Amino acid sequence: MIFNPPHLGVLNIEAIATVINGGQMKVLIVEDNSDMRDLLCLIVERIYYVPVLACHGKEGLEKAISEKPQLILLDMRMPVMDGWEAARALRANPDTKNIPILATTALFRPHELKTCLEAGCNGYIVKPFSCLDLQTQIRELLEPNSEQLGFN
Secondary structure, eight states: OOOOOGGGOOOOHHHHHHHHTTTOOEEEEEOSOHHHHHHHHHHHHHTTOEEEEESSHHHHHHHHHHHOOSEEEEESSOSSSOHHHHHHHHHHSTTTTTSOEEEEESOOSHHHHHHHHHHTOSEEEESSOOHHHHHHHHHHHHOTTTTTTTOO
């Protein structure tokens, strides 16, 4: 049972996360397509996380180290450094090895999706996807116990 003072209204996990972390729950978005990057940014903001943006895997790796996000949304096909190489580098670095990675990919064949997991991603979502599906996956990775706590 969670105490919820009547004057506060209904509490939700996003609001609690924002208060606890001073509004700094960060999601790193690594995406080379500017339109998709903008869409991902809007989706992340709608569920009360702060988006951090990178245009390719190398920049994503640098920002993961400097920004310390709680989650990384990682496109797999990008210039400079692709998502597979970036995921392997993130897993090899002691500062980033435990950050959950969600591959956002246009790949859809089972053996292609398996390579995302083998590179170190915790999961994947296939483009095109619905905003609700992405928000659900983000919540599952960032708030694994929220349903048990009665926040959903």
